Amino acid sequence: MIERDGYPSNPNHIFLTTGASGGVSFLINMLINSPEAGILIPIPQYPLYTACLAQHSGIAIPYLLDESSEWSTSVESIEEAIQKAKKEGVVPRGLVIINPGNPTGALLDEAKQEKLVKLCEEHSLVLLADEVYQDNLHRRKTHPFTSFKKVVSRLQSPIPLISFHSISKGVTGECGRRGGYFECSNISDDVIAFMYKVVSVSLCSPVSGQIGVDCLVRPPKPGQESYELWKKETDALHAALASRTHTMAERLDRLPGVSCVNSPAALYLFPQIKLSKKAQEAAEAAGKVPDVFYSLALLDATGICVVPGSGFGQKEGEWHYRLTCLCPGVEEYVGKLEKFHLAWVEKYGTG
Amino acid sequence: MIERDGYPSNPNHIFLTTGASGGVSFLINMLINSPEAGILIPIPQYPLYTACLAQHSGIAIPYLLDESSEWSTSVESIEEAIQKAKKEGVVPRGLVIINPGNPTGALLDEAKQEKLVKLCEEHSLVLLADEVYQDNLHRRKTHPFTSFKKVVSRLQSPIPLISFHSISKGVTGECGRRGGYFECSNISDDVIAFMYKVVSVSLCSPVSGQIGVDCLVRPPKPGQESYELWKKETDALHAALASRTHTMAERLDRLPGVSCVNSPAALYLFPQIKLSKKAQEAAEAAGKVPDVFYSLALLDATGICVVPGSGFGQKEGEWHYRLTCLCPGVEEYVGKLEKFHLAWVEKYGTG
Numbered sequence A, B: 001m002i003e004r005d006g007y008p009s010n011p012n013h014i015f016l017t018t019g020a021s022g023g024v025s026f027l028i029n030m031l032i033n034s035p036e037a038g039i040l041i042p043i044p045q046y047p048l049y050t051a052c053l054a055q056h057s058g059i060a061i062p063y064l065l066d067e068s069s070e071w072s073t074s075v076e077s078i079e080e081a082i083q084k085a086k087k088e089g090v091v092p093r094g095l096v097i098i099n100p101g102n103p104t105g106a107l108l109d110e111a112k113q114e115k116l117v118k119l120c121e122e123h124s125l126v127l128l129a130d131e132v133y134q135d136n137l138h139r140r141k142t143h144p145f146t147s148f149k150k151v152v153s154r155l156q157s158p159i160p161l162i163s164f165h166s167i168s169k170g171v172t173g174e175c176g177r178r179g180g181y182f183e184c185s186n187i188s189d190d191v192i193a194f195m196y197k198v199v200s201v202s203l204c205s206p207v208s209g210q211i212g213v214d215c216l217v218r219p220p221k222p223g224q225e226s227y228e229l230w231k232k233e234t235d236a237l238h239a240a241l242a243s244r245t246h247t248m249a250e251r252l253d254r255l256p257g258v259s260c261v262n263s264p265a266a267l268y269l270f271p272q273i274k275l276s277k278k279a280q281e282a283a284e285a286a287g288k289v290p291d292v293f294y295s296l297a298l299l300d301a302t303g304i305c306v307v308p309g310s311g312f313g314q315k316e317g318e319w320h321y322r323l324t325c326l327c328p329g330v331e332e333y334v335g336k337l338e339k340f341h342l343a344w345v346e347k348y349g350t351g
Helices: A019-031 A048-055 A075-087 A110-123 A148-155 A189-200 A207-217 A227-253 A277-285 A290-302 A330-348 B019-031 B048-055 B075-087 B110-123 B148-155 B189-200 B207-217 B227-254 B277-285 B290-302 B330-348
Strands: A014-017 A037-043 A059-064 A091-098 A126-130 A161-166 A180-185 A321-324 B014-017 B037-043 B059-064 B091-098 B126-130 B161-166 B180-185 B321-324
Touching: A014 A019, A014 A189, A014 A207, A019 A037, A019 A048, A019 A091, A019 A126, A019 A161, A019 A180, A019 A189, A037 A048, A037 A075, A048 A059, A059 A075, A075 A091, A075 A110, A091 A110, A110 A126, A110 A148, A126 A148, A148 A161, A148 A180, A180 A207, A207 B207, A227 A330, A277 A290, A277 A330, A290 A321, A290 A330, B014 B019, B014 B189, B014 B207, B019 B037, B019 B048, B019 B091, B019 B126, B019 B161, B019 B180, B019 B189, B037 B048, B037 B075, B048 B059, B059 B075, B075 B091, B075 B110, B091 B110, B110 B126, B110 B148, B126 B148, B148 B161, B148 B180, B180 B207, B227 B330, B277 B290, B277 B330, B290 B321, B290 B330
Parallel strands: A037 A059, A037 A091, A091 A126, A126 A161, B037 B059, B037 B091, B091 B126, B126 B161
Antiparallel strands: A014 A180, A161 A180, B014 B180, B161 B180
């Protein structure tokens, strides 16, 4: 990835995987080496991480993302989580950073990334950088993506880094082909050899996914026959995603009892919804978590499927949902969300 | 699979997987529920099983296949292995049967299958039936394939059964698409629900693999447009495989110091080679296991790549290799094997 980062990659340190998920599960399995071993994961987080930790008998060490500053990653919050874990006898082995964020759509800047690398140095953590949304950027000039590989290389940091990427996101969205890879930096040759042995048990990743990865890392270049069309289509997709995200964030944020960070990246918005006491009681009566109750009602009324915040984790007493911004016809779509929410507020109030 | 077995299948009890390997790994992970838990595996065996057991901290409980009766599965040998394991504090949880066999190419008959089902009943074992070679049959009239699903259904046995299948074998051989499935019989709904939850972490199996599975389980039927061509091609492939296997088995068996079971199924022969003291000393001097030493010399001399028997497990002091029977030009191929072996015997003798 010298084109992306300005630093070369060693092909022997790159593993092709059955989607990024396969790689994440594999690495978590590798890192959980004792019943006390834990991995730091952001809250809210894509639940793959908690699921893999549960599967491999690892301990999830949660750290909270900061909604009040655009879902930023707080070094202090991670430090606190480390201290708390250590007190409880848990050994933090790795730090998961999802950048751009899922479900938050947040994006790290380089200054923050440097701090996070230093933090990993200090606590001997393996950095697991989930960068599958690196090409879904809505405001590239003000909010560019920088890979952790680049930051670690520039700082000449010795921290072990695993960078994940996938063909499921970007503008390709070839989820069903199950293609992805992870790149290892600062991982010793004997560990690489061991990893190679273990992945070999699973035979190859799907050939169609491997072809997808090849297309992903080697897109058409200016002057090549397919470049113009590729560029035109890719730019149009990026522009549409950015515009939809912006429209939805603004309109949702204006609703009573809703606040929504206007995310600069990924495919999602993660609006917070205040749910009144009356709504919470109705949810309880229905045997549902309040944001699940809201999401199911939204689905019934509009056909729009969102994922309740409780599936990703959130601060105690807060409620969110994750909205995917891939739908065409954003006016009609956001109109339905508004109409539903206003009727909800009419029924349950906001207090 | 009512067409195959005469008994219906419940689609909710079938899981699509990333090749049979993905399913095997998943099930072994599910069955290993304590540090004492073990799984009975045949020796020789496709090393996926030992690898998955190592990965999931399970104990391999080996039982020997009987080369003297065409690599048949001996119920007594399994009984012995169970008793030995129990004495050592190991808890047998499942029995792996590879039918047709890999690397042996053996095929079970229904009478033996019934005994094995009874054995699982007696010892409360989950039967893991690896049936990925069910369509690679060389003598269908005398050696038909019967699924364990059929035997268990007919006996109305309560044993939990997992049947694995794949698009990597048969005549399709679409290994790279990573498609397979496993079918659960006599598995309770709550366990199925739990399995469904766990597999959901890995998202879907590759779409191209899923399409492959659809083609596998619903081949063209008489009267359909593609039937004639499909039937012609499929029959030709089966006939070629059967003929090659037969030719190679006969010719290898005639060589000095080689005996070879003429396997009725799968893609393999697993000839035994007697290696002289002189050959064993030469192997030791080269720092190689004797059958690895033989296989590497064969590769160097002929370009033919076989897998040493030590990779699959074999009786102490015996040596084998696994030969794949997919090559066209069998005359030339077997001629090279003969020429190499005769030169080897000239050099090292047979005693």
